[in-house]
Amino acid sequence: MSLNRPTDQRRWRGAVLCLVLIAATLGVYIQVLRFDFVLYDDPQFVTKSDLVRGGLTAQGIAGAFSGQGADYWRPISFLSHMLDSDLSRMFAPAPGIGAPEHPPELNPAVHHATSVVFHLVNTVLLFGLLHAMTGAMWRSVMVAALFALHPLRVESVVWVTERKDVLSMFFSLLAIRAYVAYARRPSIARYVLVAVLFAFGLMSKPMVVTLPLVFLLLDYWPLERLGSIPTGLRLLVEKLPLLLLSAACGVFTYVVQKDIGAAAGSDLIPLHLRVANALLSYVRYLGKAFWPADLTVYYPHMTLPGAAPWSGAGIVGAAGLLAVVTLAVLLARRHRYAPVGWFWYLGTLAPIIGVIQVGSQAMADRYTYVPMVGFYILLVWAAADLIERCPLKTPVFRAVAATVAVAILAALAIGSWRQARVWRDSVTLFENAVRIHPGDPRMRTNLGFAHQYAGRYDEAYTHYARAVELVPDFGLAYQYWGTGLMAQNEPEQASNRFRQALRHLPNSAVSHRELGRALGKMNRLDEAVEHFEAAIRIDPGDADAFTGLGIACRRLDRLDEAVRNLRRAVKIDPRHARAQQELGGLLFNRADSDAAINEALTHYRRALEVDPNHALTHRNVGVCLMELGRIDEAIGALRRSLQLNPDMSDARLELEKAMKMKISDGGASSSPGRRTPGAGEAP
Amino acid sequence: MSLPTYCLVLGVVELLFALPMLVRPRQAAKWFLDLKNNDPIVRIVSAPFLIMGILVLSQDATVGFHLAGLARLLVWLICVKSLILCWWPLKHARFAEKFLTGLLTQYLVGAVGAAWGLFFLLAAVVL
Numbered sequence: 001m002s003l004n005r006p007t008d009q010r011r012w013r014g015a016v017l018c019l020v021l022i023a024a025t026l027g028v029y030i031q032v033l034r035f036d037f038v039l040y041d042d043p044q045f046v047t048k049s050d051l052v053r054g055g056l057t058a059q060g061i062a063g064a065f066s067g068q069g070a071d072y073w074r075p076i077s078f079l080s081h082m083l084d085s086d087l088s089r090m091f092a093p094a095p096g097i098g099a100p101e102h103p104p105e106l107n108p109a110v111h112h113a114t115s116v117v118f119h120l121v122n123t124v125l126l127f128g129l130l131h132a133m134t135g136a137m138w139r140s141v142m143v144a145a146l147f148a149l150h151p152l153r154v155e156s157v158v159w160v161t162e163r164k165d166v167l168s169m170f171f172s173l174l175a176i177r178a179y180v181a182y183a184r185r186p187s188i189a190r191y192v193l194v195a196v197l198f199a200f201g202l203m204s205k206p207m208v209v210t211l212p213l214v215f216l217l218l219d220y221w222p223l224e225r226l227g228s229i230p231t232g233l234r235l236l237v238e239k240l241p242l243l244l245l246s247a248a249c250g251v252f253t254y255v256v257q258k259d260i261g262a263a264a265g266s267d268l269i270p271l272h273l274r275v276a277n278a279l280l281s282y283v284r285y286l287g288k289a290f291w292p293a294d295l296t297v298y299y300p301h302m303t304l305p306g307a308a309p310w311s312g313a314g315i316v317g318a319a320g321l322l323a324v325v326t327l328a329v330l331l332a333r334r335h336r337y338a339p340v341g342w343f344w345y346l347g348t349l350a351p352i353i354g355v356i357q358v359g360s361q362a363m364a365d366r367y368t369y370v371p372m373v374g375f376y377i378l379l380v381w382a383a384a385d386l387i388e389r390c391p392l393k394t395p396v397f398r399a400v401a402a403t404v405a406v407a408i409l410a411a412l413a414i415g416s417w418r419q420a421r422v423w424r425d426s427v428t429l430f431e432n433a434v435r436i437h438p439g440d441p442r443m444r445t446n447l448g449f450a451h452q453y454a455g456r457y458d459e460a461y462t463h464y465a466r467a468v469e470l471v472p473d474f475g476l477a478y479q480y481w482g483t484g485l486m487a488q489n490e491p492e493q494a495s496n497r498f499r500q501a502l503r504h505l506p507n508s509a510v511s512h513r514e515l516g517r518a519l520g521k522m523n524r525l526d527e528a529v530e531h532f533e534a535a536i537r538i539d540p541g542d543a544d545a546f547t548g549l550g551i552a553c554r555r556l557d558r559l560d561e562a563v564r565n566l567r568r569a570v571k572i573d574p575r576h577a578r579a580q581q582e583l584g585g586l587l588f589n590r591a592d593s594d595a596a597i598n599e600a601l602t603h604y605r606r607a608l609e610v611d612p613n614h615a616l617t618h619r620n621v622g623v624c625l626m627e628l629g630r631i632d633e634a635i636g637a638l639r640r641s642l643q644l645n646p647d648m649s650d651a652r653l654e655l656e657k658a659m660k661m662k663i664s665d666g667g668a669s670s671s672p673g674r675r676t677p678g679a680g681e682a683p
Numbered sequence: 684m685s686l687p688t689y690c691l692v693l694g695v696v697e698l699l700f701a702l703p704m705l706v707r708p709r710q711a712a713k714w715f716l717d718l719k720n721n722d723p724i725v726r727i728v729s730a731p732f733l734i735m736g737i738l739v740l741s742q743d744a745t746v747g748f749h750l751a752g753l754a755r756l757l758v759w760l761i762c763v764k765s766l767i768l769c770w771w772p773l774k775h776a777r778f779a780e781k782f783l784t785g786l787l788t789q790y791l792v793g794a795v796g797a798a799w800g801l802f803f804l805l806a807a808v809v810l
Binding site: 055056057058061083086087090121125128170174177178181187189190192193197 | 714724731
């Protein structure tokens, strides 16, 4: 077992190398502080997540640990996003940094900065860890530099949602460090620390389930604890508690992903194609490690249109190549780093290689964040061995080797810098994806949606049309097209698009719900109700559908049903402002007691917690308060509504009445007779 | 970040460390010192507490002889301690080694930690 305590001189040299690594990595990633969020998972997990935007509160922490709003259980990554929201509030966006339209808790610069800091820390930790384990400073720094500067890392660092990657690596490296300390002097306390840090890694992203196997590899080299078969068995038994933790986490994640439909790919894609894709992906990742070109956020699965071409011969070739390399590293007994690096790569990539398919991608750059470390170890140690064995061990030769190494790192840094620019905003991200896979309708549709989000509807429709030209049954493009037309207040055309979407996606709750909204706008309320009900049948947790149904029922004068559906909506999502406003209005209109008015008032106030600048709701709060005889408060609410919308004439009238009431009886309670809160908008 | 949330987090963490020190002082102290000698972990565990403490104090940093004021005083102390742990973890570990050798001091550290933890939990509930 080699664990090295650096001398003072080596310590200083190590510190300088750390600074160089940090400076180079910052040089690549400093630009991301000017980047925006992207419309790809960021809305779901960050920008529109109430949990994240609420910051670190007791309720939020409980929500993160109960898996609220998560695709799988990863509370630590949610806590990290929540802390970012608090930090964002502290640092208001400076001019030119961060999109000004974002609320204070969503300053993208802060969210990006945290990911970059974690990547920097990971780089330094990796260097320190390898150096401490092997004593080989230059090899360790080369592995850390490859890790820090390779363009394959960009996705994990620049994509805010992928905080889980940098976090899981961070805790994995800490766990490895703790394991090294345990291996040096085993004790239960040290083992507990390893287990705790490993559990934190799993709670960041479960893909690190194979970390106990990495510990076994490290036992072989460089810790050299593995000598004979009985020792190996003992070391395997030693890892059992950690393996049990991995198994529990793996099963739990798979079940949750299956429940939410993310693991549906395993049912849709036959096993032999998943295995074929896995073999190809193992080799393609290596290809991208050597030549990191055409990197994109989405690589369509081989079974989908627009995917990279493949053939049976290619798959056999990939399997053969993997087998040959595996055999070679197994035979290279004198070079213990070889099997360790290779099996680190194969093993840590295994959970996400696609045999259990999650999502519709063939592979993803982000998946290489942890596994590639193994491959870099193999590569760097092998290259260094070759150089050392070279008969030309002259200073000139060494200088040439060092220059080549620096040139490779410089090229990688430039590549990463260019690749990071792709992530500047959603349009640049999806344009890059479309450039690399022009036949893929999904990214074409996303590009259209990015334009639509920016208000460029015509460009968006061009991309939707192109997507359905590429794949005529791609229903998602019709659905997005319909939402664009709805935003432009073209309900009739929108309803046609939603019907086309439903032809190809008959079980799309969103298409049913949006068609319901379009029909509501066209006053075809009975049909609207049918589609809202269909949406609810498919997704009983859709608060928007319940709200739409409630509003449609209200307009059909089916008030009991309306109240019932709106109550369901606010139960599912208490922060649904529209549902709270509508429910408040309905309850107020039917109120026959102060208690009922108070209930209406409660819903209005909940709506204002979410949307504090909604003038009509302030006006309605004022009317409720007048009914309750709380004239001073009513005046305050009505004044606020007029501040927000000075043209609101009925609020002005109510305010005048309230002022008169205050003057006439000093604000004593006297019911002014039932008023009607502002009518809701059409669904 | 609000003061009650910080108090809640800190209260739970303090009790997690302090209660074992009261129940099994020797083993807990051994584990604690082991952890303290692992400087990257000490730095990394301390940094979030420093950041969260700054977030709390950035809203209101005043101290006083009422519950919130006392809680904020302790937050100041935690921030200073976290800064020391981030910057000089090994010096702190050496200091802790001297301090945590006797059974009496181990009990004392456990009792003080538990008192702090309970105070923070009380503050989290009341504030």
